[in-house]
């Protein structure tokens with residue numbers, strides 16, 4: 486396809502996605518016929534309600550008073566000086582209420598549900614981060630909440646299960662198949678099919694059938710919009726590059742889209758895990774092929790039959806075998822570069838940020854930071870803005886058990 490530069494993005498948001506939810510050849514809506522009316526209802530409601538002045542002003546108030554937005558942009562002076570002359574800046578989504586960016590789209594989806602007169606939010610969760618965000622939104626709006634979660638994940642993620650229950654959600658164990666995220670997605674769709682008149686399905690990232698990739702992108706764009714304004718205010722110019730980690734792709738697409746029409750390099754960071762073998766990583770853009778999963782077309786890690794391959798990353802929020810369709814489009818258009826970072830590189834960045842800046846990042850976010858550190862060393866000039874998607878409290882037990890206090894990463898300090 487024709488390569489695009491930043492000059493081609495003036496009217497991008499008007500053109501993409503198309504009315505049928507396509508980003509070029511990616512995206513779309515692959516659904517069982519029984520679910521078509523439910524998704525049409527969400528699409529119609531989204532297009533009318535979300536552009537109303539009342540919706541926009543209520544969402545602004547929620548972001549300010551409940552979520553604590555705007556989150557700051559922070560200049561990592563000590564970390565930057567350690568690496569050379571290129572300056573690293575963080576967009577602090579770890580300071581968003583509940584400690585990560587996911588609440589940005591969950592509050593938007595919850596508000597849409599309220600305007601549509603729905604009484605219940607339905608979602609699936611893997612590691613439990615999306616479940617906690619959606620349970621938070623349900624509590625805020627006074628709605629019921631069903632979160633489907635594999636039995637295996639329930640056993641592994643006890644603190645998040647407790648959080649969801651404290652917030653009033655019903656955590657529904659999924660007991661078939663491998664009892665993890667994939668089965669939970671199927672179960673959540675089935676649950677939704679039964680009660681879509683009273684409920685709305687809330688997806689966890691910029692993936693799934695139209696209109697979810699668009700809706701989640703739109704709600705997450707607050708990250709990039711704020712960051713662009715704040716960065717220019719702080720430094721007088723735009724950053725040379727922006728970067729964020731890519732799981733399903735929500736914090737990254739929200740960061741990137743407001744920079745598409747600016748002369749700024751953009752880097753999406755995928756998890757290389759233990760290496761490039763099957764089952765050792767979740768680097769969809771690096772190793773994936775075109776296909777359909779969970780109702781949308783994109784790049785996937787799949788076998789010859791189209792079955793998703795096993796994936797792995799030290800960051801449980803990044804181990805999804807697909808990436809949102811808008812990422813696939815912008816990669817093929819040549820506007821966004823996708824790079825990979827291994828478990829070890831991410832962990833080095835994790836420990837360095839703790840020591841040098843007093844910030845404990847999520848292991849997911851540490852992937853983006855690790856790439857920014859690589860960029861800073863290679864360029865030795867200019868600046869790079871990193872979205873720090875979340876805080877690391879949720880990862881501490883696991884990280885310390887595996888790597889202790891990180892002495893092996895801090896030798897060169």
Ligand SMILES: *Cc1c(COP(=O)(O)O)cnc(C)c1O
Nearest residue numbers: 690732733734735736802849875
């Ligand atoms: C869920 C999660 C991610 C990955 O999700 P995206 O949709 O790719 O943004 C990244 N960072 C944190 C802290 C998360 O909780």
